[in-house]
Amino acid sequence: SIPSSEEHTFDPTTIPYPCSSVTRPTRKSHARKQPPGHIPRPANAFILFRSDFVRKKKIPASVEHDHRNISRIAGKIWKAMEPEERKPWEVLAEEERRRHKEKYPGYRYT
Numbered sequence: 001s002i003p004s005s006e007e008h009t010f011d012p013t014t015i016p017y018p019c020s021s022v023t024r025p026t027r028k029s030h031a032r033k034q035p036p037g038h039i040p041r042p043a044n045a046f047i048l049f050r051s052d053f054v055r056k057k058k059i060p061a062s063v064e065h066d067h068r069n070i071s072r073i074a075g076k077i078w079k080a081m082e083p084e085e086r087k088p089w090e091v092l093a094e095e096e097r098r099r100h101k102e103k104y105p106g107y108r109y110t
Helices: 045-055 067-080 083-103
Strands: none
Touching (some): 045 067, 045 083
16 A cells, blocks of 8 residues: 555654765775886877866866866867867977977887
8 A cells, every 4th residue: 555645754853964074985096106217208289288278277167077077078179179279289299299308318108
């Protein structure tokens, strides 16, 4: 039989509330540990664009705070850009490669 609504009244005092001392579990980092002396790769045009995109808060944290989604959005914008719009980022990336090559002349990505 189906209980009547009179038998099941809502009592807000029976709802458990989280204790203020409860902490959220910490997330494990997915970043790999780099050996001492590891040389990072020079940033490419898209990485420079994406970094600037995040730094200028093109998407407010109140709208999106997950960097995976921010990267997806930045990627769609990047792909939709005309070659002349990408040109400044490609010039910066070339400068980055040149500085990297001067600083680490024997560097090879492996």
